[in-house]
Amino acid sequence: MAKVEWIRKLYAYNAWANARVLEAVSGLSDAQLHEDRAGMESIGETLRHIVRAQHSWWSFWTGAERIRLPELPKAGAMEAISEWFRGSHDELRAFVESLDDSSLEQTCQDTDDDGRPVTFRVWEMMVHVVNHGTQHRSEAAAALTVLGRSPGDLDFCDFVGASAPA
Numbered sequence: 168m169a170k171v172e173w174i175r176k177l178y179a180y181n182a183w184a185n186a187r188v189l190e191a192v193s194g195l196s197d198a199q200l201h202e203d204r205a206g207m208e209s210i211g212e213t214l215r216h217i218v219r220a221q222h223s224w225w226s227f228w229t230g231a232e233r234i235r236l237p238e239l240p241k242a243g244a245m246e247a248i249s250e251w252f253r254g255s256h257d258e259l260r261a262f263v264e265s266l267d268d269s270s271l272e273q274t275c276q277d278t279d280d281d282g283r284p285v286t287f288r289v290w291e292m293m294v295h296v297v298n299h300g301t302q303h304r305s306e307a308a309a310a311l312t313v314l315g316r317s318p319g320d321l322d323f324c325d326f327v328g329a330s331a332p333a
Contacts, residue, residue, distance in 0.1 A: 170268045174293055178263045180326045181297045182256045185217070188304050189252060191311045191318035193245060200244045204310050211239045211248065213307045217300050218251045224296045225258045227275070228289060 168176075192200070192210060200211035208216065219236050226233040240247050271290040279285050287295075301321075308318050319325075 170271050170290060171266050174266065174271060174290060175263050177294065177297050178259055179330070180323055181300055182260070183326045183329070184304055184321045185252055185256070185300065187318040187321060188214070188307050188311070189249060191316045192248070192307070194316060195245070195314070197242055197244050199314065200248075201239065201241070207306060207310075209239075210307050210310050211244050213303050213310075214248050215239050215251070217303045218248070218255050220299055221255045221259060221296060222251075224292060225255070225262060227277070228292070229258075229262060231258075 192214065195210065201209050203209055207213070215236060222236070223233055225231070236251060237247075266289075271288065271293070273289050274286050275289060275292065277285055277287065304318075304321055308321060311317055
């Protein structure tokens with residue numbers, strides 16, 4: 168499988184896994200979305216963090232203006248979260264479709280948390296974004312499970328099985 172095909176599959180998985188979490192979250196009240204969890208952000212803020220990171224990296228890769236997401240609204244939080252993910256997935260899908268193997272090997276300069284320059288290949292940053300989302304989806308999934316709203320299995324192999332032709 169060519170590298171670009173692998174990245175496309177990985178980003179399809181990312182959208183699928185996010186959708187499963189959003190489906191589980193859709194039945195929560197605004198109060199539940201905003202409720203702080205022991206030592207962690209609320210479910211709503213965790214989801215906002217995932218989508219904010221997706222958009223920020225997409226902006227970095229494409230040179231598009233970075234849009235600062237508004238604060239999570241006190242009322243209508245689920246609608247805002249869904250809209251943010253829909254827009255982010257549309258941006259990422261179009262970007263991923265525009266890539267080829269050579270564009271994935273291009274390097275980008277960034278800075279680390281201490282301000283030192285670091286260089287990454289595009290594909291390395293793209294894998295990071297999906298992996299970052301996996302970490303935070305698992306945090307949200309654990310909180311949802313406590314609330315009786317587990318999103319179910321989010322494993323890559325489950326995605327592969329769910330997306331295989333019948």
